[in-house]
Every structure is written in C-alpha cells, then in structure tokens.
Amino acid sequence: MLYSYSQLIAYFVNKSYRRFYRNRHEKALQKKQNEIELNNIQNQKEVFKLRNEKLNQEIEGKNRELAISTMSIVKRNEVLRNIKKELKKNTSLSSDNAVFKLINNNLNSKEDWKLFENAFNQADNDFFARVKEKHPELNNNDLKFCAYLRLNLSSKEIAPLLNISPKSVEVRRYRLRKKLDLSHEMNLTDYVLSI
Numbered sequence: 001m002l003y004s005y006s007q008l009i010a011y012f013v014n015k016s017y018r019r020f021y022r023n024r025h026e027k028a029l030q031k032k033q034n035e036i037e038l039n040n041i042q043n044q045k046e047v048f049k050l051r052n053e054k055l056n057q058e059i060e061g062k063n064r065e066l067a068i069s070t071m072s073i074v075k076r077n078e079v080l081r082n083i084k085k086e087l088k089k090n091t092s093l094s095s096d097n098a099v100f101k102l103i104n105n106n107l108n109s110k111e112d113w114k115l116f117e118n119a120f121n122q123a124d125n126d127f128f129a130r131v132k133e134k135h136p137e138l139n140n141n142d143l144k145f146c147a148y149l150r151l152n153l154s155s156k157e158i159a160p161l162l163n164i165s166p167k168s169v170e171v172r173r174y175r176l177r178k179k180l181d182l183s184h185e186m187n188l189t190d191y192v193l194s195i
Contacts, residue, residue: 070116070161077160145176
C-alpha cells in the first residue's frame with residue numbers, strides 16, 4: 001500500500017510535533033527536578049547553618065563557663081595570698097606553720113587544675129592532645145601555661161593563676177617560645193591560638 005505524498009507529509013509533521021512536545025515535556029520535567037534538587041540543597045545548607053549556629057552558641061557558653069571558673073580561681077588565689085600576707089605581717093607564725101602550709105597547698109591545688117583541664121577540654125576539644133602531639137617535650141606546667149594563653153589572658157591575669165609574679169610570667173613566655181622553637185616574628189599567643 002502506497003502512501004500519498006500528503007499522507008507522508010502529515011505523518012512526518014505529526015511525528016515532529018510528538019517529538020517536539022515530548023522533548024518539551026522532558027525539559028519541563030528536568031527543570032522541575034533541578035528546582036527540587038536545588039531546593040533540597042538550599043534546605044540542607046539552612047539546616048547546616050542552624051546546626052553551626054547552635055554549636056557556636058554551645059561553644060560560647062562553654063567558653064563563658066571556663067572564663068568564669070578561671071576568674072574564680074584567680075580571685076580565690078588573690079584572697080589566699082592576701083590572707084597569707086596579713087598573717088605574716090600581723091602574727092608571729094613561722095612559714096612552716098600548718099596555716100601557711102594549708103594556704104600554699106590551696107594556692108597550688110592540683111584539683112583546681114583538673115577541674116580547669118576538664119572544662120577547657122570540653123570548651124576546646126582535645127587542645128591538650130593536639131599540643132602534646134605537636135610538642136611532646138612540653139610538661140604539665142607548660143600545658144597549663146598554653147591553656148591560659150589560649151584563653152588570651154594577659155601576663156597580669158596569668159600571674160595569680162600560677163601563683164607567680166607578672167615578671168615570672170614573662171620569663172615563662174620566653175622559655176615556652178624556646179621549647180616551641182618559635183621565630184622572633186611569631187607571636188606566642190597567636191601560635192597557641194592556631195593549634
């Protein structure tokens with residue numbers, strides 16, 4: 001059976017229209033799928049943003065707790081030092097007396113350091129582990145000093161925490177710089193903050 005010329009034209013036109021509309025429909029579907037995927041990506045970004053904000057708020061809260069506990073230790077140490085100074089001035093007690101020993105033990109309390117270390121590790125995940133990994137030669141006193149530097153405390157603020165003078169804090173800074181093998185251009189606090 002032979003098709004007439006007009007039937008062939010009608011067939012090809014019909015086929016072209018079908019192909020055109022099928023392509024158009026597929027493009028519309030693809031466009032919708034792309035829009036849905038884009039919306040999903042934007043929603044995921046929003047969820048991540050909200051999670052990050054929540055985590056940042058938690059970190060800020062932990063840092064506030066840490067700063068408060070650190071400052072309470074500073075104030076307690078200042079009070080103990082003042083009591084010790086007044087006792088030396090106003091009594092005839094010798095420095096070997098039990099009262100002075102009690103004050104000295106509380107000024108250098110290891111329990112305070114443990115509490116501080118736990119709070120610090122919660123606020124700044126595994127800082128001590130990272131420092132120890134990078135610089136295994138550091139001792140506990142060096143780590144404690146690094147923690148105070150990480151809190152961005154000044155020498156005057158660090159001195160009562162370590163029960164030493166601000167001048168001794170500067171000496172410790174110098175010794176720590178040598179242990180960490182830092183160049184003169186590198187700021188010690190900036191380096192500790194970068195770990």
